[in-house]
Amino acid sequence: MSVKVEKTENKSEVKLEFTVESKVFEEAIKKVFNKNARYFSIPGFRKGKAPMNIVEKFYGSEIFYEDAFNDLFVSVYEEAIKENDIEAVTRPDVDISQMEKGKELKFTVIVGIKPEVKLGKYKGIEVEKTEHKVTKKDIDEELTKMQEKNSRLVSVDNRAVKSGDTTIIDFEGFVNDVAFDGGKAENHELVIGSNTFIPGFEDQIIGMKIDEKKDVNVKFPEEYFSKDLAGKDAVFKVTLHEIKEKELPKLDDEFAKDVSEFDTIDELKSDIKSKKEEEAKNKTKTELEEAAVEKACEVSEVEISEGMIEVELDNMLQDMDRRLSYQGLKMEQYLKMIGKTTEDFRKENKESAEKSIKIRLVLEAVYNDAKLEVTDEDVQVKIEELAKAYGRKEEELKNNEELLENIKTGIKTEKAVTYLVDNAKVVAKKSDNKQEKETK
Numbered sequence: 001m002s003v004k005v006e007k008t009e010n011k012s013e014v015k016l017e018f019t020v021e022s023k024v025f026e027e028a029i030k031k032v033f034n035k036n037a038r039y040f041s042i043p044g045f046r047k048g049k050a051p052m053n054i055v056e057k058f059y060g061s062e063i064f065y066e067d068a069f070n071d072l073f074v075s076v077y078e079e080a081i082k083e084n085d086i087e088a089v090t091r092p093d094v095d096i097s098q099m100e101k102g103k104e105l106k107f108t109v110i111v112g113i114k115p116e117v118k119l120g121k122y123k124g125i126e127v128e129k130t131e132h133k134v135t136k137k138d139i140d141e142e143l144t145k146m147q148e149k150n151s152r153l154v155s156v157d158n159r160a161v162k163s164g165d166t167t168i169i170d171f172e173g174f175v176n177d178v179a180f181d182g183g184k185a186e187n188h189e190l191v192i193g194s195n196t197f198i199p200g201f202e203d204q205i206i207g208m209k210i211d212e213k214k215d216v217n218v219k220f221p222e223e224y225f226s227k228d229l230a231g232k233d234a235v236f237k238v239t240l241h242e243i244k245e246k247e248l249p250k251l252d253d254e255f256a257k258d259v260s261e262f263d264t265i266d267e268l269k270s271d272i273k274s275k276k277e278e279e280a281k282n283k284t285k286t287e288l289e290e291a292a293v294e295k296a297c298e299v300s301e302v303e304i305s306e307g308m309i310e311v312e313l314d315n316m317l318q319d320m321d322r323r324l325s326y327q328g329l330k331m332e333q334y335l336k337m338i339g340k341t342t343e344d345f346r347k348e349n350k351e352s353a354e355k356s357i358k359i360r361l362v363l364e365a366v367y368n369d370a371k372l373e374v375t376d377e378d379v380q381v382k383i384e385e386l387a388k389a390y391g392r393k394e395e396e397l398k399n400n401e402e403l404l405e406n407i408k409t410g411i412k413t414e415k416a417v418t419y420l421v422d423n424a425k426v427v428a429k430k431s432d433n434k435q436e437k438e439t440k
Contacts, residue, residue, distance in 0.1 A: 003080045012115045012305045016080055020072065020105040028068040029101065036067075065099055069107075077109065087114045090307030112307040117365035120299025126425045127291040132280035134273060142272050143251060146259055153244040160207045161243055163193040167205060168242035171216075175234050182226075183234075187241065201236065208240045225339050292420040293359055300362050304354055312353040313346045363416040372415045374408050382407045 001024065004017040030052065038048035040055050056063060073094070081088055090112030098106035153166055161167055167190050173183030192202050204216045216236040224230040249255050256268040321331040335341060340348075386407075387394045397403060 001076055001079075003084070005080075005084050005086070008110060010305070012303060012308075013110055013112055014086060016077075016084075016086075016109045016111070018076060018080070018105070018107050018109065020076060022102055022104050025068065025072065025099075025105040026101060028072040029064045032064045032067040032071060036064075061101055065101075069096065069099060069105070072105070081111075086111070088112065089114050090305065090311055112305045115303050115305070115308075115361065117361050118301040119362070119365050119369055120296075120301070122296040122299060122366060122420060123423045124425055125292065125295040125299065125420070125423075126427055127288060127295055127421075128427045128429050129288050129291075130284065130429045132283050134276040134280050138276050139269055139272050142276065143269070147248040147251065147255075148246070150255075150259055151246040151248045154247045156243050156245050157210055159243075160209050161192060161205055161240065163206060164246070165192050166190070166244040166246075167192060167208075167240060168244075169205070170239040170241065171236045173234050173236045175229065175232050180229065180234075183236070198234075205238065205240070208238075210240055210243060213237070213239050223339060225337060288426070289417050289421055292424050293363065293417060295424075296366065296420055297355075297358050297362050300358075300365070302358055302361050304357050304361075308357055309350060309353050312357055313349060316349055316353060317342070317345065360413075363413050366419060367412045367416040370416070370419050372412070372419060374411045374415070378411050379404065379407055382411065 001021065002019045006015050006017075007013075008015050033052045033055065037050075037052075037055075040050055040059075041047045042050035042054055042058055045054070050058075077092060080086075088111045093110045094107060095109075096105075096107040098104065169188055169190055170186045171184065171188065173180055190197065190202070190205070192205055195202065198218045198220060200218045201216055204214070204218075208214055214237075216238050217233070218236065219233050220226075220229045220231060222231045249258070251265055253264045256262045256265045260268050260271070262268045262271060317331065320334075324331060324334050331342075335345065383394050383397050386392065386397055
């Protein structure tokens with residue numbers, strides 16, 4: 001096999017011209033035939049027993065060409081980009097110029113390569129730092145959440161519905177005096193203020209009393225998932241059966257004992273404060289890192305091809321599909337639920353995909369320019385963290401080459417981000433909106 005590599009007019013692409021010996025192509029054809037022979041039924045032969053030349057004569061000599069090419073392409077392409085040190089970042093665009101039994105296989109491939117990053121003056125970039133402080137309000141809000149979590153619902157019958165109540169209702173919806181599918185329920189539990197119903201529905205339940213009947217007038221949103229109902233006026237005939245309100249536990253030592261490992265409410269508050277302070281510290285650090293990376297990208301130049309963006313969008317779709325699968329959903333189902341298509345997703349996320357690519361490329365360029373290094377000790381620390389987090393053996397993780405590569409890539413990114421922050425001019429943002437410059 002011979003491969004000729006040349007640049008195209010597009011700096012972010014290369015062209016590879018392949019010439020594969022006829023013998024190699026014929027071996028690939030035989031391999032495909034042997035894999036599929038059992039499926040062929042030829043008159044005069046038992047199924048799967050007809051020789052290759054008979055099958056080709058019966059179906060045409062080109063019958064195995066496409067599969068043979070696909071089977072052969074993977075190995076020759078990967079070998080070529082490895083030998084020529086090509087870092088492909090897009091799907092290969094293949095053009096076959098000659099594919100015939102007894103002749104050399106000839107084809108060209110155009111593939112996107114990692115673009116050059118022109119780093120700006122990333123050392124000394126000025127970034128704003130917001131110090132997040134923990135207040136008494138933050139602690140009180142956390143305690144309120146804990147109260148809510150440990151509250152109980154108590155039925156009330158001496159007042160009307162108010163926001164925050166849990167109601168038990170019957171309802172049936174009508175459009176133009178005709179009931180519609182899915183618009184009826186009995187003894188349905190609805191939390192007023194949860195915004196789980198059509199806009200305006202819950203607000204009209206406020207003020208109703210037990211056993212009261214009421215017509216609730218609403219309009220379906222223009223973007224409602226059901227096209228038959230989208231934008232239409234509707235009337236729901238509602239009957240209120242029960243009102244329940246939350247009864248919150250008292251914030252005292254007994255509460256602390258019930259919801260935590262502490263014996264007093266003061267100890268619980270102190271623990272909440274410590275955790276909140278750690279969260280605030282991490283938030284400050286994360287925002288500072290994001291600001292430094294954003295500034296570094298602003299002062300740097302890189303041309304990102306459409307092919308790279310398409311690959312990034314493919315990865316985003318695959319990632320979302322994987323996460324949805326944990327919830328028992330498929331991507332197609334999710335998109336249908338929100339009234340979107342795959343094309344809508346790609347259009348809406350194109351800018352985000354391009355931004356993600358630029359961040360990765362700039363951070364990689366910073367890592368290389370600053371001559372940073374990933375040590376064996378760095379990798380070992382991450383291995384130990386993963387082994388502990390997922391209950392795996394360290395040796396098992398070390399033997400996973402793909403995982404090791406991902407770990408090293410992650411460490412490189414972390415080191416580049418840290419380098420940017422350590423070499424930045426940090427502008428501390430004060431609560432009175434005045435800024436004080438601190439050069440690190």
